[in-house]
Amino acid sequence: MSTAPSPQLAGLTSEQAAQQLARDGANALDAAQRRTVWGRLWALLREPMFALLVLAASLYLVLGDLTEGLTLFVFVLAVLALTFYQEGKSEAAIDALRQLSQPFAQVMRDGQRINVPSRDVVVGDMLFISEGDRIAADAWVLQSDQLQVDESLLTGESLAVTKVGAAFDEALVHSQQPGGDELAAVFGGTFVVRGQGVVRVTATGMRGQMGRIGASLNQIETALTPLQKQTAQLVKVLAWITFGLCVLMILTLGLRNGAWLPALLSGIALAMAILPEEYPVVMAIFPALGAHRLAQEGVLTRHINAIETLGATTVLCTDKTGTLTENRMKVAALAVGDASAPRLFNINGESLPDDFHGLVEHAILASAPEPFDPMEVAFHALGQTWLHEEHLHPDWDLVQTYALSPALRAMSHVWRASEDAAHIVSAKGAPEAVMDLCHLSPALQAQWGEVVHAMASEGLRVLAVAQGRFVGDAWPSSAHGFDFEWLGLIGLSDPLRPEIAQAIADCHSASIKVIMITGDYPQTARVIANQAGLQGGETLTGDTIDAMSDEALSAHLKTVSVCARISPHQKLRIVQALKRRGEVVAMTGDGVNDAPALRAAHVGIAMGARGTDVAREASSLVLVDDNFASIVKGIRLGRRIFGNLQKSMAYIFAIHIPIAGLALVPMLFALPPLLMPLHIALLELVVDPSCSIAFENEPAEADVMQRPPRDTLAPIFGFQQMLASFFQGACVLVATGAAYWVSLDFSAEAQRAMVLVTLVAANAMLIFLNRARNWVAVWVMVGALTLVLFGIYVPWLAAPLNLALLDLSQLATALGLGIASVLAAWFCLGLLRYDGPFKGAEHG
Known part of the structure; x- marks a missing residue:
């Protein structure tokens, strides 16, 4: 053990730590800042859908139609608010994960070892580090016990470096650089791969080595996932198709009647109708909220x-x-004595016979003085219960340790009992490893192996214990350099968690x-x-x-x-x-x-x-x-998230078929436009919460854990699913055409109202058909229908929307056509399938 002379390990008081934290700030690197409201607004306005909405509203104003222009701007604000809400939920979920996954550090405060968040570590803190820890901040090593650190994050060198303890030297603190062997400095963000130590923090946050090179470790991955890349590619292809159709529409209408601005508005309406802007939204929201549900x-x-x-x-x-x-180890059985006829003792509340005291004594000595490992905790607990004071040795000094390694599955501790006595060596580990340390003959190994087999057959974890003596301070390079004496076996039980089966x-x-x-x-x-x-x-x-x-x-x-x-x-x-x-x-x-x-x-x-x-x-x-x-x-929830994502994408594809058709068909037949940008914006307020909120809240299917795992190479939205969704959308388009046909004798405003009611009624059925049947989905359906009915029956909304009142029979006809269209799709697709009734978008 390498130890600094007379180290001061008192640490800081809570008051001193609070003052230092206020002075230096949090021990954190400058990560990417969360986007501001203006930054999010600018990002949204660069999205094609919002750009088209703003352009359409501006054109209305240019044409002098103040009412329609201002109404469309109101819808733009409504869509912005809805998108802000959805993005806010997603970012809040990610922020919550960052808080939950932040690392902790063990420090000395007010004379007590406590765990604090790493961001609260301050200069002057005494930090206790051990194997597996990520070091919270740059620090000076005061004590080290076989301490080795992986500094590859700073140096690129994969080989761990050894750290030694030394008296704190203010002059040398800032001259130490990563990568050196046998140095007394450690650096924030690096990992302890072996041993343990006590260090004094010298720099935190951006003042440390990690901060100076601008690296950041504690960030949740934000790169595009394969599904997001697939979806982005799909949207990109559809965007080019949309662009071509829009240019064709504008040229056709403009050349036909010379009214270029109205033609431009019709082209914008077509672009808004075709472009499935909801795909990127659901691809961002579903995984983020899914991660929150997993937490x-x-x-x-x-x-x-x-x-x-x-x-x-x-x-x-x-x-x-x-x-x-359950990781609640307790000693269940002990075995000592002659290998041919060992004496066994089951721990059942009776006092421990003297023959077994030495076995337990050296099992404790071969464990950490302040144990964390459940097996070592069990050894200490047994000793405190049954051993006398002379077998516990609180006054002995641990002077050398030999850690468990792949080459030797046993650990050894060397203790100094007094200045002039020989050192006591204790070892514990896998029976075969301890047999090797004790140089047992093949016959003895076979006999003890039978005992190990018998204890293991009862479900016990079996360790062997040995003892030895060593004179002098010239430690051997490995535990094989000591002369060990076999003591016996310890069997530990660890009950199975009740929910595992x-x-x-x-x-x-x-x-x-x-x-x-x-x-x-x-x-x-x-x-x-x-x-x-x-x-x-x-x-x-x-x-x-x-x-x-x-x-x-x-x-x-x-x-x-x-x-x-x-x-x-x-x-x-x-x-x-x-x-x-x-x-x-x-x-x-x-x-x-x-x-x-x-x-x-x-x-x-x-x-x-x-x-x-x-x-x-x-x-x-x-x-x-x-x-x-x-x-x-987590697997169940992962399947639920993926299944709901498929359902949502099927719904989005289906609902865009009739919306696009209503924008395109009138142009082909030289009819007055049914849907203008204002109506597309209104439908966006219907579709957005449907595809995200309604489907994201859908519980897992009852048989989700009876299905085989999905094929990771298969597309999330395959040809068969796309064809089924297209057929659903086509049926809805036919129904809206029927609504237009039965209303030919009505005014243009009444025709538009009939078509909108049919479309929104069909939309509700599409949500239901694509397996979103939770209460949130019901409220979304009711809200969407209510919104459209308000637009028809509230005069100050109906006027700018160019809608007219419908009487009861007209309203019933429109609702009936919408519902009938989706029922027809469900029935026809059910006949085409050979594996039972159609289940909407229940794929994978």
């Missing part, structure tokens, strides 16, 4: 595009401890393969897997994986349900092998070494309670409660 289920979204993939997951690789189990069953019904990956003994892993509902399948061990080629591993994983004695680098091979088989892989992890596997998986899922900052940074999702059942809830 309410205990799953934080770090990368929004993970929501697209979550519902398509085909293989779910999960840890055992803390994810399937149902969650596993849900995965199986959804055609999702679950593979349990654990470092446990194979027999222990299999018992837990059977309890969880993973009865079938093979058990694959880490040693077997190492002996396999990549191709053989890919083929073998088809029949595997449990992987035991797995190290982190083998997790990565498992993920890569599954991906080669074409699987969509979700992987859980919590440790520093899990980061490569989490990053390689399609959906990396880090643990929020026991996970490291490194694992969280590498993941797409974070489980707040570390519970496997939360992953299944």
Whole structure:
């Protein structure tokens, strides 16, 4: 252990920290600022739909039609307000996620070690860092214990550097640069990959190294997702088609009668009718609000595009401890004595026999003095209950540690009992690793292996414990340099979470393969897997994986349900092998070494309670409660989001068919225009909340977890769905044509009113047909119809809209035609399908 001489670790008081925070500001980098109202307004006005609305309103004013121009501007403001509301919900959801996912740091305040948000860390704070932590700020190392830090974010070098403790030196603080080995400086944003230490904060926020190079780590991904790119391409194609049709319409009408400004207005109306501006809106709102819903289920979204993939997951690789189990370890059984006839003791409330005191004593000494790991907590708890004072050693000094590593699955601690006595060495770890440290003969290893197998077959996690002595301070390079004596075995139980069996069953019904990956003994892993509902399948061990080629591993994983004695680098091979088989892989992890596997998986899922900052940074999702059942809830919600997105896109496509037809058909037959920009703006107020609010609130289908995962290569809105939506829209267009035909003897204003009522009634039925049947959808339907009826029956609205009053029979006819059109579409499409009644846009 490298320690600064007489370090002052008192830290700051809360008052001092508050004053420093007020003086320096938050420990945060200058991230992209949230858009201002004016910035959002400018962005909206650059959208084609809003630009067309403003242009149309301006042309009305140029033509001297003040009433229509001002009315259209009112509608522009209404559409702006609705869009602002939708964008506001989306941005609020993202901001809430940023707040939920902010990291914490452990500091000394008022003489107590407490956790505070990293943004509240100030200069002068004493910061406690350990393996897996992201360092909150630039700092000086006062104490270090095998402290190694990954500074690749600042230097580009992937090799971790060693940090040493030293007395605080104000003159050297700002001369230290990242990348140096054996230095006493650490830097904000870098990661601890090994060991632990105590550091004194020297710079925060933009004053640190990270701030000076302008990097930012704690940002939620905002890049376009594949679905957004698909949709943007679709809108772009439709925009060019729209542009061509509009130019053709303007030229045709202008050349026909010489009235170019009215022709321009008709062209604008056609563009507004065809262009599906709602697609980008729903593509932004659904994932953002979906991420907010996931957070309410205990799953934080770090990368929004993970929501697209979550519902398509085909293989779910999960840890055992803390994810399937409760992570409440307790010692259940002990084994000591002769290997041929070991003495076993089950912990059941009886006092611990003296023969077992040494085993528990050295298990505690091989653990952290202030334990965090649940197994080490269990050892300390057992010792406090049953061991006498002479076996607890609070006055001993820990002078050297040997951490667990892939090469040796055991950890060792060296203790100084007094100045002139030999050092005491304690080790614990995997039985085979401790057997190796103790140099047991093959016969003894086989005998103790049978005991391990028997304990593991009861579902216990089994560790072995050994002790040794060492004289002098010339520490060996590894724990193999000590002479160890075998003490015995400890079996720990960790009960399965009660909701796991149902969650596993849900995965199986959804055609999702679950593979349990654990470092446990194979027999222990299999018992837990059977309890969880993973009865079938093979058990694959880490040693077997190492002996396999990549191709053989890919083929073998088809029949595997449990992987035991797995190290982190083998997790990565498992993920890569599954991906080669074409699987969509979700992987859980919590440790520093899990980061490569989490990053390689399609959906990396880090643990929020026991996970490291490194694992969280590498993941797409974070489980707040570390519970496997939360992953299944997330998959269900991911499928719901994607399904509702499909329904919304089908509806948008269908409703634009009659709107575009009503703008185009009159031109083709030299009829007076039915829909002008004013009416298109009114319909925008109907369509926008329908496609976003109504469909986003739709609950998941009852059988959403009985369907196989969707094909990630298939388009979100395929040809079959597009054809079905086109047929729906065409039926509505025919109904509006019928409304126009039955009203030929009416005034132009009455004809327009009949057509609008028919269209809005059909719109309500389209929402229902495309499977939005929640109360929000009902209110949207009622609101849309009410809005149009107000436009007809309120004189000061009817006049600028060029609408006339309809009598009861005319209103009933228009409503009936609208409803009948969608019912006809539903009936006809039902006859064309061979797999049962038509279900609207229920695709995937």
